[in-house]
Amino acid sequence: MARPEKVRLEVKQAVEAGRAEQVFRFRDKYVQIHGTFVATVQVEGSIDGSDYFAVGAAQSAPGVVPVPETLEFVRVRTAAYTSGDPKAVLAGFDERAV
Secondary structure (H helix, E strand, O other), rough: OOEEEEEEEOOOOOOOEOOEEEEEOOEEEEEEEEEEEEEEEEEEOOOOOOEEEEEEEOOOOOEEEEEEOOOOEEEEEEEEEEOOOOOEEEEEEOOOOO
């Protein structure tokens, strides 16, 4: 039986992308953006680890972004940053768990 699991995603306090995390083992993935911040962040995904594309709309406030695509990697790109501490966590069901 699959079990729920969380992965903290790196969110930069500058205009750049955070470290990508391998998330292929998860199904029904969601990214929660939270914290107190004045910034715009974009969840991005990739199959090959080189070419990233936007997943969902850019976020300027706390919220949840569903990740419907089959992806191997997910990261968060800070598209605009003014202040605060934006954070992100990915949750999904680990298919390898028994």
